[in-house]
Amino acid sequence: MRKLALLVALLAVPLAPVHGVTLVDRIVAVVNKEVITYSELSEAVGMAERQLRRQGTAAPERPVLERQMLERLILDKAQLQMARDSGIRIDELSLDRAVERIAQSNKMTLADFRRTLESDGVSFDAWRNDVRQQMMMARLREREVENRVQVSETEVDVFLEQMKARPEASEYNLAHILVRLPEGASPERIRQARERAEQALAEAKGGAAFARVAASFSDAPDALQGGALGWRSHDRLPE
Template sequence: MMRLLALLATLVFTHAAWAAGPVEVDRIVAVVNSDVVTRSDLRLKVEQISRQLTRQGTPLPADDVLERQVLERLIMEKLQIQLANETSLRVDDLALDRALGRIADNNKLSMTEFRQALEKDGITWDRFREEIRTEMLLSRLREREVESRIVVSDAEVSNFLAHPENTQSQEEFNLAHILLRAPEGATPEQLARLRARAEDVAARVARGEPFDKLAASYSDAPDALSGGNLGWRSAERLPGLFADAVTRMKPGETSPILRSAAGFHIVRLIDRRGGGDALGATQVQQTHARHILIKTSEVVSDGDARRRLLDLRERIVQGGASFAELARAHSADLSASKGGDLGWIYPGDTVPEFEQAMDALKPGEISQPVQSPFGWHLIQVEERRVQDVSDERKRNAARNALRERKLDEAYQDWLRQLRDRAYVDIRLEDK
């Protein structure tokens, strides 16, 4: 009798649910090899990236365009995670806990308070942990699969130093770009369609549509959703294709369509600055400096990082606190264990934003908070000296410049091969 009643109850419930119509709980929007991307995964990522674009002031693309861009990012993330898992690359819990601990410390919170703050903002602790683990994993994968395999030969270094334009200019360029990636082994028909698409985007740029919005809508580069911005770079740190184009451009101008092995590029020169002596100099000024780095994240905004550094600066300037001790306690950089000491720095050793702020300081002075691609810095200059630049130093600088130039191209090529070898079935339009 009890079994019969249970069966009847089930039938009644099933009939009621059927009568009310289907209710979608979740569905698959993409199959990536043996893994899937669900509608809920996509929705959460779209909301997160929309908030980031709004904070950056980047115009949001149309909803369907943004959704497809974010889906492609999730697909690429899945592919990289799969490769990491297949090759036994891991981020263990100890390394992850240390990273989370640094984030909590940077926010002046205990781990309990940090978790509570996340949950108050609607971010579950488990999800946040896995997002940080994924960021660390992808960084290690790129280092192993791309950066560690870049080789710069002695002949390339000698050839680089033999050209005066590579050694006598410190001019820097602030760029943004749009990449329309070509599949590996693309047919002439595929390239023709891709070229036509690039021409359409270039025409829209010429008509005055916001470049950053078009990059977020159409670019296949990893930086697409940040408006395609590459930041300030010297010519030797740019891919050769870009360097050849931008040295002839004025700020505000856009390149013609450029063709590389990765696909078709459109480059916008936002600004240019500097000039003068570089690797060709026989003597250069070195700076001995310290810094405190606060990294930004989903829970540490630019404003939060800047306010924390202003507070630390006040403690040093007005309260007599030790810069080195505060660096040990608060900096997220590897130099924290040395009190933030960076040693003697040559021109070009640091990112342009950091170097420009450091060069403006007198020995003993402490900067205001400075933003760079790595986060926010507080910089203290200890002393300066002028040193001869040896041939070995010149060659090392040239080798580093060539590595930088090759890195972007190699990374783009690696991503393209990874995508082309994968089985991907997009079901965004399925009902």
């Protein structure tokens, strides 16, 4: 199985006039020779803020949200590169069907959904391209899982028999907050991460909405969705 060599460079380049020309954009990261610009980051942050407002969740402070969205853009860029290198493509018919399903899931016609997006300041074409990219990344993840996981017919039969014999079990609606540490983190970095985790715990125990705490502190990709993991049975709870 091929592995993706990921090279990320984070750049801090101030906006400044050069020879009488005012720069209107700048590079904030380079992922395997592909750049992420500040305008891309600003657009992603704006979309995240609108999403949080629709969910009724207070947005974290701007620097926190920018950091979270930059990490997501870097990960998405790397996955898209790998998807393209793997030959994954989304044809127009599949994309059109996916767009229609999204509109229907929001109980709108496609025309109404498009007007709603544009009234919210979101370009329909840009959103449609984002759907294409999300589909590419989903297919990449499916392919990776298929390559790694092999389940025999016997294992399926054993699992089904176990499920029949198991009494009705409770399910739990889980959410989480991830505070990430790189390998070989310095003691200072570990201390800072611990402080963030303890602050998140204190706010959650203090009665703050968990979704807001997750949006403010979590490094997980699902932070803006409140860290939601969904419903899990007892045997699928994280250890």
